[in-house]
Amino acid sequence: MHSRFSQWLLAAVLLLFISCSKEVSNENKIPSGKGDFYATINGNLWNADSIQQVLVGSNGVGIGGLSKTGEEVSMILPELKAGTYTLNAQSVSYALDGNVFGTVSTLYLSNVSTAGGTVTITAIDTVNHLVSGNFQLTLINPTDNTTKTLTSGIFDFIPYIVNLNVTFKPPLNVSTDTLNAVIDGVAFKSGTVQTVIDNTNGQLTIAGIAASGPQDISLLMPANITPGTYNLDYGSGIYVGIYNPAPNVNLYSLASGQLTIVSNDPVTKRIVGSFNFTASPTGGGTPVVITAGYFSVIHQ
Numbered sequence: 001m002h003s004r005f006s007q008w009l010l011a012a013v014l015l016l017f018i019s020c021s022k023e024v025s026n027e028n029k030i031p032s033g034k035g036d037f038y039a040t041i042n043g044n045l046w047n048a049d050s051i052q053q054v055l056v057g058s059n060g061v062g063i064g065g066l067s068k069t070g071e072e073v074s075m076i077l078p079e080l081k082a083g084t085y086t087l088n089a090q091s092v093s094y095a096l097d098g099n100v101f102g103t104v105s106t107l108y109l110s111n112v113s114t115a116g117g118t119v120t121i122t123a124i125d126t127v128n129h130l131v132s133g134n135f136q137l138t139l140i141n142p143t144d145n146t147t148k149t150l151t152s153g154i155f156d157f158i159p160y161i162v163n164l165n166v167t168f169k170p171p172l173n174v175s176t177d178t179l180n181a182v183i184d185g186v187a188f189k190s191g192t193v194q195t196v197i198d199n200t201n202g203q204l205t206i207a208g209i210a211a212s213g214p215q216d217i218s219l220l221m222p223a224n225i226t227p228g229t230y231n232l233d234y235g236s237g238i239y240v241g242i243y244n245p246a247p248n249v250n251l252y253s254l255a256s257g258q259l260t261i262v263s264n265d266p267v268t269k270r271i272v273g274s275f276n277f278t279a280s281p282t283g284g285g286t287p288v289v290i291t292a293g294y295f296s297v298i299h300q
Contacts, residue, residue: 035130035157037065039073039150041097046071046150054131054160056080060092060168063119063131063155070100073150075119075135076168080160082124087137088116095119097139097148108139108148115140117150125157132156142192142209179208181217181275181293183243188215188290195299197223203238204271206297217290218242219275223299225261232257232277243279243288251279251288272296 037048048065055062064074075095077085085093087110095110095117110116117137124131135153140146177193190208197204204223209216220240221230232241232253241253257277264271275293 035155035159037155037158039135039153041150042148046073048073052155052158054158055166056160056162057166057168058164062168063158065155071097072100073097077119080124080131082121084118084120086116086118089113093119095137095139097150106141108141110137110139112142113140113145129160130157131160132158177297179206179217179295179297182291184288188217193297195297197299204299206295208295214246216244219259219295221259225264227261227263229258229260232259232275241275241277241279241290243290245288251281253277254280254282268298270296270298
């Protein structure tokens, strides 16, 4: 079981596949599984032998493949047009590598630090709706600065569809964002802070991922929350604290904790606050005490 934040991020990563699969199954217009999509990742062959799709959205195009082992490679470009696109921390284009069976801490990105590479669209068949090209990427995991090198990347004759209701949003990496705390007396400092708003219910999730190791702390609250103090109670589903000390280990603010909002600027979108809670496993076990929590983040 992943944290709610991990579940959201993996779902966002797979937006490309989900949207394409629905469109293909509903309309049966596009051939599926007819192309090649593979690369060498850190010296090992990766093959998108589960799903291969291209989705043209309102603000770009997503090229994605998923292997049967759960490893996924996606590249987001500004348009469906032949040419070479350069990816780096400043580019509109970006790429990512993740595993749907892993957690948020296993995500590798092209838009952080010295990561980057190129993606080339070599051919577009507008009659049969097929795209071909190649890619070379160096991706970095911002939680521990490990690297994945993708070489000899090929996507040939991959089906594409158009769904202008889809908008691609890159993983946020705002250097001024902070989430810190003390966990059982030991200082916790985030190496990466991520935010997301669920448009279906207006809930904001703020997640801080440790600079070293797999730990992360997540806070759930309404995006339009006003200054004040709120009880962190997992049962409410509205104000929630989550602590993940390791992959697939989730502890929640079951009955104890407070969230204090100092400010939530509707113009700059910066929200500042503090928190404390006792994180407990739902099935019983040893709780963890989280104190002196502080965050200052921009949410979109």
